[in-house]
Amino acid sequence: MTRFRLTLAQLNPTVGDLRGNAAKALTAWHAGREAGADMVILPEMFLAGYQPQDLVAKPAFVADCRAVLDQLAIDCADGPALGIGLPWFEGAELFNVYAVLKGGKIATRVVKHHLPNFNVFDEQRLFSSGDVHGPTVVGPVRLGLPICEDAWHPDVCETLAETGAEILLVPNGSPYFRNKRDFRMTQMVSRVIETGLPLVYLNMCGGQDDQVFDGGSFVLNPHGSLVVQMPVFDEAIAQVDFEQGADGWLAVAGEMAHLPDEWEQDYRVMVESLRDYLRKTGYSKVLLGLSGGVDSAIVATIAADAIGPQNVRCVMLPSEYTSAHSLEDARAVATNLGCHLDTVPISGPRDAVTQALEPMFAGLAPDVTEENIQSRLRGLLLMAMSNKFGEMLLTTGNKSEVAVGYATIYGDMAGGYNPIKDLYKMRVFETCRWRNANHRDWMLGPAGEVIPPRVIDKPPSAELRDDQKDEDSLPPYPVLDRILEMLVDEDASIAEIVAEGFAIEDVRRVEHLLYISEYKRFQSAPGARLTRKAFWLDRRYPIVNRWRDRLDS
Secondary structure, X not given: OOEEEEEEEEOXXXXXXXXXXXXXXXXXXXXXXXXOXXXXXXXXXXXXXXXXXXXXXXXXXXXXXXXXXXXXXXXXOOOOEEEEEEEEEEOOEEEEEEEEEEOOEEEXXXXXXXXXXXXXXXXXXXXXXXXXXXXXXXXXXXXXXXXXXXXXXXXXXXXXXXXXXXXXXXXXXXXXXXXXXXXXXXXXXXXXXXXXXXXXXXXOXXXXXXXXXXXXXXXXXXXXXXXXXXXXXXXXXXXXXXXEEOOEEEEOOOOEOOOOOHHHHHHHHHHHHHHHHHHHHOOOOEEEEOOOOHHHHHHHHHHHHHHOHHHEEEEEOOOOOOOHHHHHHHHHHHHHHOOEEEEOOOHHHHHHHHHHHHHHHOOOOOOHHHHHHHHHHHHHHHHHHHHHHOOEEEOOOOHHHHHHOOOOOXXXXXXXXXXXXXXXXXXXXXXXXXXXXXOOOOOOOOOOOOOOHHHHHOOOOOOOOOOOOHXXXXXXXXXXXXXXXXXXXXXXXXXXXXXXXXXXXXXXXXXXXXXXXXXXXXXXXXXXXXXXXXXOOOEOOOOOOOOOOOOOO
16 A cells, blocks of 8 residues: 655744754654655744744845755755745745755745735735645655645635645644634635545644744544644644555544643643743743732743743732732732742832922822822832843733723833733633643643632722722723623624623723723733734724714714
């Protein structure tokens, strides 16, 4: 029986680290050669890292990619073919290309045809669309190579099948959003049923800025049967055998990795995004303000799980409005996690600022100005520690707060990364409960109830004035979150939200806060993307915007 062995290299590249990425590819190629593979494949744009964004507009960058590719072809001349993605200039046009290396040279170049231009993608701005390429012969088989988005439309795969392809190999740079695997599987099963061909879906893994590529590569046989499932989030190399029979090529059943539920996957994304953001930007330690509230508690836990509690500095910055319970709760979180804890009261700096401003503010009643001074002093002190100790400052605002601007710019918004930026407040509570009840081997923090129940259950408060509660300024979080989900994630109209049973006054107020807070989000730290409408590339709104929805429009 004729056989074809394929090595799937589900690996984690770093944008711009061309030689490091090539070294990873070469390591995978050696593993494939030792396993007797006919071909080793890596994900889309692997050599450059994904997404490189406007880096690919620099001719020097693209030329360097080509130079590294040429050397890689020489390095893997004696053995299996190697498939790898990169940007490629052809004359004045720039293409997203998948190259097949064989015998010391570039044997085939396939150009991406469908260029995604939605959510976090804007490839039509950067690349030209290429013509659909015919099958590529490797050993005994004719391979169709639809690049990522090309397999989300029927035409490219159908053309490949009609022109003789026998197996579809789909190299991807597909970032995570909640329950995305269901979308991927539906699309790929459709391609298999339409063409009658087996299909390999290879995805990269690892974090890049706000995005996490979650791996989870898989292989489908004709009729859509799943025969190989690689793990999510982890780097992995798998060998897949195909056998040719009377009815064509079939993949031999192989590894079937466990797939965790959406709560574990969301949490893993927040951990991996922070872990890779720190590693790829050169940081090994972090610090954060630990208030005794639920948001800073979960961020401290994510950080401990990402880089180990010994690398996390927690800082309490109490004022006269900080309750004894908050101090106790913050101390308990740091102790439970095993993180270093410092206490830096802000009363002295606050007195100094109050005294400096007193001549200008004389006769004016205290208001949000004085509250924001506290927050900005905390930001100033935390940034000073970040500078002095070389530790990245983490911010701790959840998506509900980020959406309505319930945060102080240059204060608690100061910092380099926000792991919970795309997590609504009600999901923060549930994520804390989930983490208390679950521990996995990829978590570097301790198991058990690391976040005290009182932290989760007490009414949220910024503690910037006496007896302050979040609900003094905002609708209750169950109400706020659902209104925001409809406005932000579902693009619902005011009429649709009111029809669901919400008071028009609440809806109008939340819509207003959402729009006037755009300038704050424009200046906020990046954070892990969990949904299809995360704040940054998914949702690009003007800062100056006077439009408001009208019920009678």
